[in-house]
């Protein structure tokens with residue numbers, strides 16, 4: 001793992017090698033408008049160091065990334081007079097991640113904009129028994145110990 005990956009389009013934005021509509025920069029995070037916006041104000045927030053997955057970030061980078069999202073959400077909503085926003089990460093190619101550099105999407109939402117809630121992202125809902133739910137909860141909980 002290196003801080004910058006020359007094949008990564010977002011690293012090239014961090015390095016200033018390709019243009020972006022940068023809206024905010026901190027020590028460790030950068031935010032710029034999505035080039036193909038889902039809504040006016042659609043903004044991407046990235047750690048400046050190259051990592052593909054959220055779980056690849058160390059605690060400090062994760063903190064800076066979340067703090068930047070936290071700071072920007074109300075600012076972006078206000079700038080485009082949005083009624084709300086979806087804030088989400090496509091984490092891994094199976095989840096639809098196309099650019100392999102961690103990025104949080106801030107997608108402003110408007111009453112009656114015709115969009116969907118985040119529940120619309122997954123495929124068919126699984127039918128899980130109580131026992132299966134218990135097993136899954138245990139599997140997650142025991143890994144956090």
Ligand code: AMP
Nearest residue numbers: 009020033034035036090096097098099
């Ligand atoms: P994802 O599917 O989560 O990897 O989304 C990648 C996002 O990056 C898409 O919404 C693209 O529109 C956006 N994108 C790709 N290249 C650029 C770029 N050069 N500047 C700004 N946004 C970009």
Ligand code: ZN
Nearest residue numbers: 008011050101
């Ligand atoms: Zn990168």
